[in-house]
Amino acid sequence: xxxxxxxxxxxxxxxxxxxxxxxxxxxxxxxxxxxxxxxxxxxxxxxxxxxxxxxxxxxxxxxxxxxxxxxxxxxxxxxxxxxxxxxxxxxxxxxxxxxxxxxxxxxxxxxxxxxxxxxxxxxxxxxxxxxxxxxxxxxxxxxxxxxxxxxxxxxxxxxxxxxxxxxxxxxxxxxxxxxxxxxxxxxxxxxxxxxxxxxxxxxxxxxxxxxxxxxxxxxxxxxxxxxxxxxxxxxxxxxxxxxxxxxxxxxxxxxxxxxxxxxxxxxxxxxxxxxxxxxxxxxxxxxxxxxxxxxxxxxxxxxxxxxxxxxxxxxxxxxxxxxxxxxxxxxxxxxxxxxxxxxxxxxxxxxxxxxxxxxxxxxxxxxxxxxxxxxxxxxxxxxxxxxxxxxxxxxxxxxxxxxxxxxxxxxxxxxxxxxxxxxxxxxxxxxxxxxxxxxxxxxxxxxxxxxxxxxxxxxxxxxxxxxxxxxxxxxxxxxxxxxxxxxxxxxxxxxxxxxxxxxxxxxxxxxxxxxxxxxxxxxxxxxxxxxxxxxxxxxxxxxxxxxxxxxxxxxxxxxxxxxxxxxxxxxxxxxxxxxxxxxxxxxxxxxxxxxxxxxxxxxxxxxxxxxxxxxxxxxxxxxxxxxxxxxxxxxxxxxxxxxxxxxxxxxxxxxxxxxxxxxxxxxxxxxxx
Numbered sequence: 001x002x003x004x005x006x007x008x009x010x011x012x013x014x015x016x017x018x019x020x021x022x023x024x025x026x027x028x029x030x031x032x033x034x035x036x037x038x039x040x041x042x043x044x045x046x047x048x049x050x051x052x053x054x055x056x057x058x059x060x061x062x063x064x065x066x067x068x069x070x071x072x073x074x075x076x077x078x079x080x081x082x083x084x085x086x087x088x089x090x091x092x093x094x095x096x097x098x099x100x101x102x103x104x105x106x107x108x109x110x111x112x113x114x115x116x117x118x119x120x121x122x123x124x125x126x127x128x129x130x131x132x133x134x135x136x137x138x139x140x141x142x143x144x145x146x147x148x149x150x151x152x153x154x155x156x157x158x159x160x161x162x163x164x165x166x167x168x169x170x171x172x173x174x175x176x177x178x179x180x181x182x183x184x185x186x187x188x189x190x191x192x193x194x195x196x197x198x199x200x201x202x203x204x205x206x207x208x209x210x211x212x213x214x215x216x217x218x219x220x221x222x223x224x225x226x227x228x229x230x231x232x233x234x235x236x237x238x239x240x241x242x243x244x245x246x247x248x249x250x251x252x253x254x255x256x257x258x259x260x261x262x263x264x265x266x267x268x269x270x271x272x273x274x275x276x277x278x279x280x281x282x283x284x285x286x287x288x289x290x291x292x293x294x295x296x297x298x299x300x301x302x303x304x305x306x307x308x309x310x311x312x313x314x315x316x317x318x319x320x321x322x323x324x325x326x327x328x329x330x331x332x333x334x335x336x337x338x339x340x341x342x343x344x345x346x347x348x349x350x351x352x353x354x355x356x357x358x359x360x361x362x363x364x365x366x367x368x369x370x371x372x373x374x375x376x377x378x379x380x381x382x383x384x385x386x387x388x389x390x391x392x393x394x395x396x397x398x399x400x401x402x403x404x405x406x407x408x409x410x411x412x413x414x415x416x417x418x419x420x421x422x423x424x425x426x427x428x429x430x431x432x433x434x435x436x437x438x439x440x441x442x443x444x445x446x447x448x449x450x451x452x453x454x455x456x457x458x459x460x461x462x463x464x465x466x467x468x469x470x471x472x473x474x475x476x477x478x479x480x481x482x483x484x485x486x487x488x489x490x491x492x493x494x495x496x497x498x499x500x501x502x503x504x505x506x507x508x509x510x511x512x513x514x515x516x517x518x519x520x521x522x523x524x525x526x527x528x529x530x531x532x533x534x535x536x537x538x539x540x541x542x543x544x545x546x547x548x549x550x551x552x553x554x555x556x557x558x559x560x561x562x563x564x565x566x567x568x569x570x571x572x573x574x575x576x577x578x579x580x581x582x583x584x585x586x587x588x589x590x591x592x593x594x595x596x597x598x599x600x601x602x603x604x605x606x607x608x609x610x611x612x613x614x615x616x617x618x619x620x621x622x623x624x625x626x627x628x629x630x631x632x633x634x635x636x637x638x639x640x641x642x643x644x645x646x647x648x649x650x651x652x653x654x655x656x657x658x659x660x661x662x663x664x665x666x667x668x669x670x671x672x673x
Contacts, residue, residue, distance in 0.1 A: 015102055046164070169189040
């Protein structure tokens with residue numbers, strides 16, 4: 001028997017259908033010589049500091065730091081122990097002779113499988129199934145091109161190094177600065193620099209002082225000529241008076257044919273950005289919608305950083321583009337030029353996101369609106385990327401009046417090209433066409449004063465923050481240099497969600513704004529902890545590990561040195577700044593670790609620092625009475641947006657972005673229920 005292990009039940013079901021494992025059992029399917037099961041995300045992860053002993057399970061103190069495990073230890077997540085035990089038994093079943101790893105084909109997918117494989121002490125041979133689409137044809141092809149697991153050792157090494165780096169920075173940094181400043185601070189390798197970027201932008205917005213400036217505008221009938229910026233109002237008034245009713249002579253007419261090249265295909269970050277602009281979706285929502293489409297066999301693998309396809313996909317992409325034209329009604333009059341989106345050198349792990357041939361048989365109208373909108377964006381991008389360039393004539397008129405130069409610009413579309421199919425027009429860059437004007441021609445003008453203001457920087461939206469995260473720390477690199485910025489396409493959405501979840505950032509409409517809690521954290525932590533450039537350099541090194549050009553040990557040595565120096569430099573109490581909420585009387589015992597629970601500046605928290613979220617449920621602040629009741633073993637409830645939620649005095653584990661949070665057990669009811 002061959003055991004195939006996927007990452008999610010839906011993915012494993014697609015594989016089961018292909019290999020003929022049709023007999024369903026609890027947690028797996030079997031048949032035709034195959035057993036197919038799944039991991040349900042991370043079943044196994046790194047142990048938390050308090051699980052090592054070494055004094056790390058005591059009240060946080062400088063003496064514990066730096067925490068540098070000599071041998072990294074793993075734990076099975078409480079909430080998924082049953083599935084882990086099932087996989088362990090299946091792996092060690094006597095009749096199973098070979099295993100196929102079919103988790104997501106990326107760093108995290110590799111770690112998800114190998115953590116379970118190693119924890120189960122399995123030594124059976126493993127092959128890697130690498131798919132970018134869950135269509136039957138793609139799975140069948142992938143089954144014939146599998147490589148041994150060892151071929152992906154570098155991928156695992158990068159993922160494992162990333163997990164340990166996050167642990168070292170997060171666990172040590174959080175304890176170090178919490179003890180230093182006397183209040184609970186959550187430090188993250190990627191989260192903290194991202195938060196610092198948001199706070200810097202907020203400061204630029206809040207500190208902006210708009211400046212008024214002027215132009216002298218000459219109305220020539222069918223067009224308007226404007227002067228350069230004038231800062232002095234009296235000078236602007238004088239120029240208007242001098243030109244009003246006078247003649248302007250056209251001194252120059254410059255015409256130039258220009259093109260806007262077709263856009264590239266979507267990688268995940270670009271898709272998240274454009275979905276935020278078009279529909280206001282968060283990065284996480286877009287990822288969730290796209291993941292659902294992937295599992296529904298309607299789009300290719302979403303967590304990609306490539307905007308190109310490999311040459312072996314040329315015919316498939318052409319066929320899919322024609323299907324998009326048919327089923328989305330673009331009405332294209334050209335043959336899609338697939339060569340524009342083919343570039344083997346730009347595809348390493350996964351190619352760009354495109355629809356699959358599954359759109360021909362699916363009932364697209366029955367898709368949830370979010371998924372339908374995302375699928376439409378992806379289909380539109382494929383059509384646009386393979387369409388002709390947009391061609392236009394740019395015109396610049398220059399006129400002289402009273403010895404001063406005035407200008408007007410415009411454009412005339414010559415060929416719509418790909419913009420004929422784009423769902424969103426770029427109104428910011430739209431310019432009116434100008435009439436036919438010749439050099440030497442004169443016009444009698446009516447002059448007026450234009451009043452303008454300098455524009456402030458805009459607060460980050462998910463669109464602009466994702467762009468900033470992608471570019472962070474890469475200012476010194478050439479355009480073609482491989483650069484990774486803050487996080488990866490697969491982790492940036494989770495980083496933003498974690499900042500919101502931890503109360504450091506809040507959503508205000510489409511904007512992402514730092515909270516007072518977030519500002520306080522960034523104010524006290526040193527520059528090296530919030531450095532976007534340093535974190536981007538680490539991400540670049542992780543990529544080098546993945547490519548086999550940097551030994552994992554070299555990267556980890558650098559991280560260890562950073563942590564050791566940081567703990568040595570800041571390992572003392574700073575009395576000039578205090579986040580302490582001391583002086584409050586305990587209101588009960590933490591149900592997770594039995595330490596005292598007190599009310600702090602940002603809500604109730606466990607002084608034992610176990611991570612128990614006492615104060616909020618689904619973002620709703622519980623009252624003092626409700627929290628006291630829960631700690632005494634009594635259930636409580638609240639109603640939000642017409643839905644009643646019952647909160648039980650029981651603890652559940654909630655793994656999130658590589659960390660474990662402890663929360664109250666809840667039961668959410670229907671509206672008005």
